[in-house]
Amino acid sequence: MPSSATSFSSDARVMRRFFSTTLGQILAIIVCSSSVTFALFTLLLLNPSGPPKPPWPWQPTFRIANFARVLARLPVDARAHTAAVMQTPDYVLGMTTTPARCTVNTLDNGELYHTLRDELRDIGATVSVHSCDKTDPGGTIQVLVKLPGDDAQLEVRTQHIGPEPPRLRFPFYGAILFMCVGVLGMSVWAVSLVVRPLRRLADKADAFGRDIALAPIEEEGPLEIRRAAHAFNLMQERITQSLHNRTRMLAAVSHDLRTPLTRMRLQIDTNESPSMRDKVRKDIDLMQTMVSSALSYLNTGNDNENKEWLDLSALIATVCDEYEEAGAAIRYDGPRQIRYFCRPDGMQRVMANLIDNALRFGETVVVVASVRDDTILIDVSDDGPGIPETRLRDVLEPFVRLDPSRGSQPGSVGLGLAIVRDIVRAHDGHLTLFNRRPSGLTARVQLRHAVEF
Structure with missing residues (x-):
């Protein structure tokens, strides 16, 4: 059931x-x-x-039924003479006690038989209808009507009666x-x-080419049209967001590059000591870091890396080991193996950005991975100052830097968590931040646990 x-x-x-x-x-x-x-x-x-509704077929039924009704009302001895008088070129009538019976049956004859039988039922007459020529069933037909109280039968011969046109x-x-x-x-x-x-979709597309600040188109109509409108709205939203982010990135990078460039100019103009080269080199590295971070954000989601099955636990452990070898205080806890279908380079960037962010504001980092039902959870926790609760969602947006709770660090343009969020979304996942007690921050990545067949 x-x-x-x-x-x-x-x-x-x-x-x-x-x-x-x-x-x-x-x-x-x-x-x-x-x-x-x-x-x-x-x-x-x-x-x-x-x-x-007339009987079918109308014309022959009407004529033969009228012949029979007229003869039924006459005396028996007057019927033969009257039948001879009533006959026409199309209908040959006669009263006979020994008719030469025809025996060929057709569908048309059956229709005529049924209608005549129903039409003459009120006078008690019996009817038989047959074709006479076996080689030509559509030729002459014979209708015999047995009238009540008479040994003789009314014999009607006429040409083939086909279905009447509508x-x-x-x-x-x-x-x-x-x-x-x-x-x-x-x-x-x-x-x-x-x-x-x-037509509305075409008008919107034409208007979008002139002005990107348009309201979303209504998703109505058949399924295919709704899908096209939904895809157009997503495209419009992504293009608008991309242009907005690029504008913000250019403004942020332009602003942040102004300070090291001014400092480099002053050092060159006023200081001729040997240590000036090291300071200029540090400023150049700082500018390179900011530009690389901006370019990395612009390229997020635009790569053509294919997804593949890998051991996500081994990838996380490898990244943590590299940071530990570089002197960072970091620990990883998780299962021995987590099979996951993803873009390896993208997931490596996620872990690197989260660990970099945690080490920038804390001294100790703990990475914990687990699998719950069909979800993979990855927590990257630090012991830093944390983030005000009202700003937890803001820091996921590009170019947002908090001050003074987590400080504005040299070389940061506020793109690390935005890059992580976009990569996780591309894997149908979700990134959330929450504060620890008594201090610190945890960045949690939730991924759907794909099953390998």
């Missing part, structure tokens, strides 16, 4: 998804309009206030006309539903 319910729910989701597409919506509209047209067409043909009058033409107009109107409406969002 649960499996049946699950299957039904899955089928319902597939149907809803199909009818949310452009094809599904146009198909639904055409089917609905055709159904309404068919219903109205049926009502017009079955209108009880109109003329009664009576193409107002109900038929009206229904066809309504169907054509209805389907045309519904189709135009359906196409307009598709074209209108596309």
Whole structure:
């Protein structure tokens, strides 16, 4: 039972998804309009206030039934003479007690038999209908009518009676006309539903080329149009954010480079001591660090590195060992192996930036990795001064530097945590910061634990 319910729910989701597409919506509209047209067409043909539905086939049934009714009202001895008088070139009549019976059956003869039987039931007559020529079933047919109270039978011979063509009058033409107009109107409406969002999207794209400060486009219409509008909104947001960040980066780097350049100029103009070279070299290294940090942020997410399976625990341990060999007080605690599908260089940059940030403001760093259900957690903690609670989200933005809680360090333009956040987001992860007690800060990286098949 649960499996049946699950299957039904899955089928319902597939149907809803199909009818949310452009094809599904146009198909639904055409089917609905055709159904309404068919219903109205049926009502017009079955209108009880109109003329009664004639028997089928109409003409031969009407004529032969009239012949039989007239003869049934006459005396038996007068029927043969009257039948001879009533016959026409198309209908040969006669009363006979020993008719030469025809035996060939056809579908058309069956229709005529049933309608005559129903039509003459009120006078108690019995009917038989057959074709006479085996080589030409569509030739002459024989109708025998046994009238009550008479040993003789009415024999009617006529040519083949095929299906009567439809009576193409107002109900038929009206229904066809309504169907054509209805389907045309519904189709135009359906196409307009598709074209209108596309036209709005085209107008927005054209306006975006002139002004990037635009409101997001409404995500409406069929599924494909909503996806295109959503992609356009994301593209607009990313381009706007990228241009904004680059503007801020240029302003920040320009401002920060002004100080070391001024200092270098003063040292060259006023100081000729041998130690001047070392100071100038340090200022050059400082400028190189700031420029490298800015370029690293600009390139975040733009590399073409492929994802691959690796041991994330081993990668973290290796990074921590390199810092420990350089003299940093750092410790790593985690499982022996964590299989994760990622970009290795990107994850290495994440760990390096987080550890650099922690060592810049603390003396001891602890890195802890764990796996909980389908989530990988990586905590990088330091024993520094921490960050005010109201500024925890601000420091994840580019070019944000706090002072004095975590100090403005030489060579920092406030891009380290922004780079980490963008790389983690590219891995469908999340970066959060929270203060430790009594002091310190923890940067937590949450990653989805992909399963290797």
